């Protein structure tokens with residue numbers, strides 16, 4: 001069977017990573033959460049007091065950042081390692097969420113992350129989720145999904161997720177953060193969040209994780225089958 005690249009883009013908290021992870025598992029593909037890379041870079045900048053508006057400081061700092069995804073058998077998921085430290089939990093922190101979109105809008109940061117994302121997709125057989133994966137990182141990807149969900153559903157989902165770890169968090173805080181990130185991500189100069197022209201829109205506001213997986217899996221299998229047949233002829 002032919003191996004393809006599947007991209008899943010969309011606004012904050014619409015379940016991209018959940019879908020990408022499950023889809024990759026079903027297809028025996030590699031799952032890559034590009035947002036984790038921007039979050040890890042943000043964590044590094046915050047910890048080291050790097051001013052991301054200072055281009056020279058950013059370029060220098062990026063030279064000291066190494067990021068790696070490593071598989072954790074217990075959680076059955078890939079976790080982000082920043083300079084050999086497991087930061088998978090730390091990068092989900094609200095402080096990172098509050099700053100990540102500003103950091104991700106910096107041109108040098110994007111070039112740095114995109115170069116690594118492309119390298120990871122070299123061998124195909126990959127599902128990558130983010131904001132610009134179908135438009136900029138892999139414009140020729142064989143299957144592009146643009147995931148959407150009602151804003152209120154997205155806020156509710158992310159609130160539940162964060163509340164489990166931090167009962168002090170408020171729904172208003174989560175709502176404000178999602179709105180701010182969506183605004184910055186959609187309006188930045190370099191590689192803004194856009195639906196690729198050839199993307200298939202999947203609205204999961206009223207779908208369970210299982211239902212959305214079923215729909216996406218069908219699309220992926222059809223695409224793989226078509227391309228495999230075409231290659232054989």
Ligand code: CDP
Nearest residue numbers: 012013034035038100101104130131132181
């Ligand atoms: O919270 P959620 O899971 O929706 O976001 P994420 O995928 O972890 O991404 C965090 C932030 O990284 C986004 O709000 C964007 O600012 C940035 N990002 C990006 O600019 N480009 C990507 N391909 C992925 C994430």
